[in-house]
Amino acid sequence: MNARIPQDLHALLHADAPGSLLAEAVGRQASWLPCFLADADNIPAGPPAFHSGSVLTHLMCCMNAVAGNPLAVWMAMSHDAGKLTTPSALWPRHYGHEQRGAILADIWARQLGLSHRHARAGSLAALLHMKAGRYALLRPGTRYTLLRSVAQSGFFREFWLVVDADTKSNISTKATEDWRKVQALPVKGLHPELALQRRIEFLARNGTQCYNLQSAPSTD
Numbered sequence: 001m002n003a004r005i006p007q008d009l010h011a012l013l014h015a016d017a018p019g020s021l022l023a024e025a026v027g028r029q030a031s032w033l034p035c036f037l038a039d040a041d042n043i044p045a046g047p048p049a050f051h052s053g054s055v056l057t058h059l060m061c062c063m064n065a066v067a068g069n070p071l072a073v074w075m076a077m078s079h080d081a082g083k084l085t086t087p088s089a090l091w092p093r094h095y096g097h098e099q100r101g102a103i104l105a106d107i108w109a110r111q112l113g114l115s116h117r118h119a120r121a122g123s124l125a126a127l128l129h130m131k132a133g134r135y136a137l138l139r140p141g142t143r144y145t146l147l148r149s150v151a152q153s154g155f156f157r158e159f160w161l162v163v164d165a166d167t168k169s170n171i172s173t174k175a176t177e178d179w180r181k182v183q184a185l186p187v188k189g190l191h192p193e194l195a196l197q198r199r200i201e202f203l204a205r206n207g208t209q210c211y212n213l214q215s216a217p218s219t220d
Contacts (some may be wrong), residue, residue, distance in 0.1 A: 004113025006032035013070040019060030022077065026056060034108040036084035043083060044092035051092075055083050065165035071121055072158040074114070078105035078122030079129045079162055101126030121155045125162050132163040135171050140203040144196075147179045178203060 009032055012021040022037075029038055037056075045051035045058040059077055066072035082101030083094040105122030109115070131138070131146055138146065150159050156179070160172030185202060187195035 006112065008032055009112055013073050015073075016067055017064055018067055018073045018077075019063040022063060023056060023060055032112065034081075034104075034111065036081070036104070040084060043086070045080070045083070046094060047092050055080055062162065062165040066158075066161045069158060069161060071118070071155070072161045074109075074118055075121050075125035075155070075158055075162045076165060078108065079125040079166060081105050081108065081122075081126055098127050098130050117154075120153065121158065124150070124153050124155055124159060128159070129163055129166055132159070132171065132175070133167045135163075135175055140200045143178070143203050144182065144200050147175060147182065151179060178206060181206065 008021075008025060008030060012018050012025070015021050023041075025033055026037060026040060040056035040059065041054045043055045045053055045055050051058060059080060062076040062079065063073050066076050078101065080094075080097065080101060081104040082097030082099065085100050085104070086094045086097060102123040105126045106119045109119035109122055128146065128150065131142075132150075135143065135146070150156050153159070156176075160175055163175075164170055164172045182199045182202060185199060187198055190198070
């Protein structure tokens with residue numbers, strides 16, 4: 001373990017029920033907690049049509065859903081960081097929380113002694129989780145750009161695990177299948193623009209049905 005990482009945080013990331021440990025840390029106002037998380041239980045997670053309970057409750061559920069994968073637990077803990085800075089007058093909506101969260105996730109990782117990899121992973125989860133949650137509704141070109149960005153990040157599996165947990169669905173199955181098939185297309189030797197067009201056309205033909213997707217998540 002990196003000596004700079006608080007022992008409680010290390011235990012949380014590797015726990016069987018990391019969300020419970022986060023709630024305990026918030027309850028006792030643990031000194032290692034990232035800024036703003038102390039208020040997480042007092043901030044609504046979102047409009048009732050899409051979320052029930054507080055930001056803390058939502059984070060707990062997402063973290064517990066990806067337990068066993070420490071990096072994914074960190075990404076689940078970070079993905080809604082931006083909601084913690086939403087002015088209370090705007091609650092329960094959280095417009096623009098993705099961009100704010102990407103900045104906070106990077107700051108949190110550095111303050112907690114986590115690696116640059118963790119900083120990038122947390123920022124990715126914060127910035128793209130809402131777009132990924134609407135995967136079935138995205139245009140083919142947007143879907144391809146999203147898939148490529150996540151794949152290039154090096155956190156493909158962890159990212160989609162968090163998206164599944166966030167949306168209580170199985171979007172990862174469709175996204176993973178789409179990316180595998182796109183990568184298998186015979187585009188070797190083609191001009192890059194033509195190869196891109198072929199991949200996007202494939203996604204357009206391949207449809208946007210996501211498995212077990214209950215409803216499109218809120219845009220805020």
